[in-house]
Amino acid sequence: MRLRSLTAAVYIRMLLLLIAFGSAAGGIAYVMARSDIDRASDSSLRVSANMLYALMQEELSESADTHFPKDLLSAEDRLAFRTGEQKRMFAVFRNGADIVHSENAPPDAIIPRNPGLHTFGQDRWRSYGMDIPHYGLLIVVGERRADINRSLIRLVHKIVFPVNLLVLFSAFLLWNMLRNGLADMRRLNRQLDCRSFQDLDPLDPSNWSRELGGLISTLNTLFARVRTGIEHEQAFTDAAAHQLRTPLAAIRMHAELLVRTTTLSRAQTIPLLKSIDQARSLTDSMLLLARLDAGTASRAQFDVAELISGIIARQALLAAQSGVAFSFDSDEPTILTSDPTLLETALSALIENAMIHAASGKIVEVRLYTIGQDSSQSLRIDVSDRGPGIPEASRADVFRRFYQLGNTPGIGSGLGLAIVARAIDRIDGAIELSGRTEGPGLKVSIRIPRGCF
DSSP, X not given: OOOOOHHHHHHHHHHHHHHHHHHHHHHHHHHHXXXXXXXXXXXXHHHHHHHHHHHHHHHHHTOOSSOOOSOSSOHHHHHHHHHHOTTOEEEEXXXXXXXXXXXXXXXXXXXXXXXXXXXXXXXXXXXXXXXXTTTTEEEEEEEEHHHHHHHHHHHHHHHHHHHHHHHHHHHHHHHHHHHHHTHHHHHHHHHHHHOOTTOOOOOOGGGSOGGGHHHHHHHHHHHHHHHHHHHHHHHXXXXXXXXXXXXXXXXXXXXXXXXXXXXXXXXXXXXXXHHXXXXXXXXXXXXXXXXXXXXXXXXXXXXXXXXXXXXXXHHHHHHHHHTOEEEEEESSOOEEEEOHHHHHHHHHHHHHHHHHHSOTTOEEEEEEEEESOGGGOEEEEEEEEOSSOOOGGGTTTTTSTTOOOTTSTTSSOSOHHHHHHHHHHHTTOEEEEEEOSSSSSEEEEEEEEGGGO
């Protein structure tokens, strides 16, 4: 399931809110602009009516009551009105009769005959009628609503582009502000992601913003609870293992005394002694795991090739008794900055496990080399045996504690590879199981990244 982004979720909500406010503001601005354009158009109609009346003054001043001029507007007057008001119509009525009108005037029947502002022709025309009582005239000047709407559309087109740019800029600015505002969340995520399993130290609230105070406090409480639980578990495991070692040692001592003081032969007590030794081995492994879980990794420079040679030397006698030989191949001395004790613990358990499962007369091969280049360079240690190997389906399970393969009952404690995996994890390494390419057996590869060099 894909995880939701908090930044994206907040951004989308704020963007929707911004769009809603912007749409509301745009609607209000449109209504106000429409109202202003309508008022400006009405005022302009009044001006046009007065201008038309001014163009008639010369003809009206020369007329008498008994002789009204047939042509109130000369060709020059009509041209002057058309030049100033190209899209407007006019009509002049005397005592209700049309005496002159423009070529683009609508039919006389639908033109209002009353003074003032009117909308007519199924809302297609807007007109203003100016009454001249002295001459019995009504001057009507009109404009199509479509022309008024086109003026509004031109105004909208002029502001849409800069408004769109403003919206895009606001969206970009909002995204950056959110990312910067949530920078502490990303920093907290990175810090928690880089923490190891053992790092349960509380976070310092003074290093974080006040808004994260509640989350930091909750995390610190959780760290304290987890630490307490781990400490209780480790203390119980450590105490139980210590308490088991003493009675196991006493049982072994009494078993050996039985051979000396009774008629039992040593061969008869061998199964008992082996069971006691296996229990002691299991106890030691449990103690080691408890210490691995409780301890912290140190850092020191050491030669890995020299460390491996020392482990092989300590196992040489036991290997000779088991009929197992070692093969160690190293390109060159490799200096590593890490915890030598943890790496030695892992390699010792790994080599011991290879000796147990390698058949008599076979070889345990250890190879040390580097892979990759520059920042991707890693140190790699391969330990191979020629035993029965591990089926691919079971390779992920063998790192679980007390897990044993069905083909190896009673061999080992089931903690060897768990100890290896835990120790390698503590030094930020990785472990991988694979089969040998040359024949049967198991190859265990340990990889430590260049950051540890």
